[in-house]
Amino acid sequence: MGFDxxxxxRLSDDIVEQxxxxxxxxxxxxxxxxxxxxxxxxxxxxxxxSLREAIQKLIxxxxxxxxxxxxxxxxxxxxxxxxxxxxxxxESNPDAQRDLLEFRHTLEASCAYYAALxxxxxxxxxLRVAFERLQDCYAxxxxxSRAEEGEADASFHLAIAEASHNAVLLHTIRGLFDLLxxxxxxxxxxxxxxxxxxxxxxxGQHRELYLAIIEGRAEDARGVASRHLMYVQEVLExxxxxxxRVARAERRNGL
Numbered sequence: 001m002g003f004d005x006x007x008x009x010r011l012s013d014d015i016v017e018q019x020x021x022x023x024x025x026x027x028x029x030x031x032x033x034x035x036x037x038x039x040x041x042x043x044x045x046x047x048x049x050s051l052r053e054a055i056q057k058l059i060x061x062x063x064x065x066x067x068x069x070x071x072x073x074x075x076x077x078x079x080x081x082x083x084x085x086x087x088x089x090x091e092s093n094p095d096a097q098r099d100l101l102e103f104r105h106t107l108e109a110s111c112a113y114y115a116a117l118x119x120x121x122x123x124x125x126x127l128r129v130a131f132e133r134l135q136d137c138y139a140x141x142x143x144x145s146r147a148e149e150g151e152a153d154a155s156f157h158l159a160i161a162e163a164s165h166n167a168v169l170l171h172t173i174r175g176l177f178d179l180l181x182x183x184x185x186x187x188x189x190x191x192x193x194x195x196x197x198x199x200x201x202x203x204g205q206h207r208e209l210y211l212a213i214i215e216g217r218a219e220d221a222r223g224v225a226s227r228h229l230m231y232v233q234e235v236l237e238x239x240x241x242x243x244x245r246v247a248r249a250e251r252r253n254g255l
Contacts, residue, residue: 015044015054023063023074024167030174031076034064100183101236105229107172108157112209112225115163116218123163124214130159131210138203150184156206160213190239191232198235205231 022028034040034055041051055072058064066072119127134152137144154177161173173180191198205228212221 010053011046011050012053012057015046015051016057018044019054019058020063025165026162026167026170026174028074030074032074033070034072034074036071097183097186097236098233100179101229101233104180104183105226105233107169108160108229109222109225111157111161111164111166111169111173112213113164113218113222114166114169115160116213116216116221118165119163119213119216123159127156127159127163127210127213130156131206134206135203138199141199146185146188147181149188150181153184154181156210160209163213187232187236187239191235194235194239194242201231202228 019028028034035043037048037051041048044051055064055066059066059072063075064072065075115123115127130152134149134156137149137152157180158173158177161170164170195201205224209221209224209228212224
C-alpha cells in the first residue's frame with residue numbers, strides 16, 4: 001500500500017488564509033491600504049519575509065495590488081460589481097431602475113432578516129450611527145443635498161448588510177453601493193413631489209426597520225424591508241405614469 005507524503009504547511013499559507021478571511025468577511029475593504037509591513041508582521045506575530053511571501057501570493061491571486069512606494073492595497077475591482085459605464089446605463093434607463101428595485105426587494109429583505117438574527121453589539125452600534133445620520137438628513141430637509149441624503153440612505157442599508165454576517169450579501173451590497181446611492185438620488189425628488197406624505201413614510205419605515213433589527217425580530221425585519229421597497233416601487237410607478245401623461249398631453253398640444 002502506498003501513502004502520499006504529507007506536505008508541510010508554510011507559515012505564509014496561514015497568513016494568506018487569515019488575510020483572505022478578512023477580505024471575505026469585509027474587514028479589509030476594496031481599495032483599502034494594508035498596514036505597513038512592519039506593523040502587519042507584528043500584528044500577526046510573524047517574520048517579515050513570511051509576510052512578504054504571503055502578500056506576493058495574494059497579489060498573484062489578484063486579491064492585492066502593490067503600488068511602487070505606496071504600499072499594498074486590496075484590489076479595487078473586488079468592490080465593483082458594475083463598471084462605471086454600466087452604472088450610467090442603469091441609472092438612465094427606466095426599465096433598469098425598476099429591475100434594480102425588484103433586485104433590492106429580494107436582497108435587502110434577506111439582509112434585514114439575517115441582521116436581526118446575527119447582529120453583534122458592535123454591529124448594532126454601527127447601525128445606530130448610520131440610522132441617526134439618516135434621521136439627521138430627514139430632519140434637515142431643504143438644507144442638505146440629495147447626494148448627501150442618498151449616501152446616508154445607502155450607508156444605512158450597507159450597515160444592515162454588514163450585520164447580516166453573510167459574505168455574499170455583504171459584497172453584493174458593497175458592489176452595488178454607488179448604484180444604490182445614485183438610485184436614491186435619482187428617485188427621491190420625484191417621490192417627494194408625487195406624494196406629500198412620502199418623507200414621513202420613509203422616516204417611519206426606516207425607524208421600524210431599525211428597531212426590528214436592533215430588537216432581534218427577524219421576520220418583522222424582513223417584512224418591513226419588503227414593505228419599504230414595495231412602497232418605493234409603488235410611488236415611482238405613479239411618478240412614471242404621471243411623466244407619461246404629461247408628455248402625451250404636450251404632444252397633443254403641439255399637434
